[in-house]
Amino acid sequence: MQEQIIFYAGFAVAAWLFVIGLYGIISSRHLVHLCLSLTVVQAATYVLLAVIGYRPGLPAPIFVGFPATSPAVDPVIQALMLTDVVVEATVIALLLSITVRVHRRTSSADPNEVDLMRG
Amino acid sequence: MSHAWRVTVFLAGAAGIAVLFALVCRTLPGPLPVRNRYAEAINSRVYAQRNVTDAVSAVNFDYRGFDTIGEEFILFVSVLGSISLLRITSERTEGLLADAAEPSRDVPASDAISLWVLVMIAPKVLFGIYIVTHGQLTPGGGFQGGVILASAALILYVGESFAVFRKVVSWRLVELAEAAGAGGFLLIGMIAWFWGKPFLTNVLPLGKTHELTSGGTMPLISLATGLEVMAGFVLLLFAFLQETLTVRGEE
Numbered sequence: 001m002q003e004q005i006i007f008y009a010g011f012a013v014a015a016w017l018f019v020i021g022l023y024g025i026i027s028s029r030h031l032v033h034l035c036l037s038l039t040v041v042q043a044a045t046y047v048l049l050a051v052i053g054y055r056p057g058l059p060a061p062i063f064v065g066f067p068a069t070s071p072a073v074d075p076v077i078q079a080l081m082l083t084d085v086v087v088e089a090t091v092i093a094l095l096l097s098i099t100v101r102v103h104r105r106t107s108s109a110d111p112n113e114v115d116l117m118r119g
Numbered sequence: 120m121s122h123a124w125r126v127t128v129f130l131a132g133a134a135g136i137a138v139l140f141a142l143v144c145r146t147l148p149g150p151l152p153v154r155n156r157y158a159e160a161i162n163s164r165v166y167a168q169r170n171v172t173d174a175v176s177a178v179n180f181d182y183r184g185f186d187t188i189g190e191e192f193i194l195f196v197s198v199l200g201s202i203s204l205l206r207i208t209s210e211r212t213e214g215l216l217a218d219a220a221e222p223s224r225d226v227p228a229s230d231a232i233s234l235w236v237l238v239m240i241a242p243k244v245l246f247g248i249y250i251v252t253h254g255q256l257t258p259g260g261g262f263q264g265g266v267i268l269a270s271a272a273l274i275l276y277v278g279e280s281f282a283v284f285r286k287v288v289s290w291r292l293v294e295l296a297e298a299a300g301a302g303g304f305l306l307i308g309m310i311a312w313f314w315g316k317p318f319l320t321n322v323l324p325l326g327k328t329h330e331l332t333s334g335g336t337m338p339l340i341s342l343a344t345g346l347e348v349m350a351g352f353v354l355l356l357f358a359f360l361q362e363t364l365t366v367r368g369e370e
Contacts, residue, residue, distance in 0.1 A: 007147075011144055011147075015140050018136075019137075022129065022133070023129060026125050026126070026129050027125070060258070061161075061162055061173070061174035061175060062172055062175075062258060063165070063166050063173075063174070064172050064256075064257070068165075068166030068167065068172075069163050069167075071162065072162050072174065074155050074158040075161055075174035075175045075178050076155065076157060076158050076161065076178050076183070077158075079175050079176075079178040079179045082175070082262055082263065083187060083190040083262055086194065086262045086265070087197075089266075089352075090193075090197040090198055090201070093197065093198070093355045093359075094197040094198075094201045096201075097200070097201040097205045097358070097359075098204060100205060100362055101204050101205075112122075
């Protein structure tokens with residue numbers, strides 16, 4: 001029963017983070033806020049991956065202190081997640097530097113005011 | 120599009136997602152019967168086949184090493200993009216930067232903070248190196264360790280000033296480290312070609328389990344990744360600090 005609750009609650013949290021992050025993006029009044037909303041959307045993928053890789057009662061796939069052939073949680077998902085966390089940070093840095101350029105050019109950081117098509 | 124109209128469209132879409140998501144969740148088989156054959160194959164083999172204890176690092180740096188190259192180059196390209204966007208070219212801004220980076224213009228850090236930072240940097244660097252080199256044995260590896268190493272540079276700025284940061288951290292050297300990390304990964308992958316094996320095959324001696332040298336190419340790739348991640352984050356830090364101080368210098 002407890003496993004069922006963790007499983008479905010995980011999916012619900014992932015969906016909630018995705019939708020609330022999207023709301024942050026569409027209602028944003030500042031480009032930095034917009035970038036951070038995007039990280040909230042991406043946090044949904046972490047929760048989703050954690051739930052997919054979850055195996056009730058099994059240990060982490062570090063084979064120290066228990067038999068090397070016994071089952072453990074999914075290592076592929078964990079590998080995906082840890083690279084994703086690091087890479088995402090640099091991608092957000094790229095978006096923030098674009099924000100800096102936009103602010104320099106238009107002296108505004110409000111996505112509603114920034115007219116990106118201006119030559 | 121006005122704000123109210125945009126929110127209305129969003130709410131309609133969100134309601135749609137909620138309905139579809141609830142329908143999909145009802146058909147899920149639940150946590151127990153779901154089995155990933157690939158994950159089980161790796162978990163049951165990694166210890167005997169590669170002499171390592173951490174299956175996560177084995178996936179990252181060996182079994183799916185080719186995918187990690189892709190990830191690493193996303194990191195490389197986004198750091199490259201950030202730096203070229205933030206790059207300061209004109210001499211005027213260079214002068215402003217020099218002014219802003221003068222120690223006298225920074226708010227001086229209190230002695231307590233400076234001392235604490237100096238005390239903390241050595242263990243932080245050591246911990247970062249430990250995490251990078253023990254990736255095949257315990258949770259860790261190049262990605263996590265690289266970030267810890269980069270944070271040592273960050274606390275140097277927090278505790279001292281940008282002037283001190285610029286003195287200690289050489290832009291050229293960090294740039295070189297990033298290139299070496301990215302190129303090193305590819306070169307380690309090419310070692311396999313000397314044995315006539317495909318790219319990124321683990322051809323080096325696997326060593327003894329529970330030892331630092333176990334895992335063949337794994338510790339080397341972890342080291343290259345650590346170098347690249349550390350250098351990438353330090354470069355980002357450098358570029359953003361320069362930009363901030365240039366803006367401050369203009370005001």
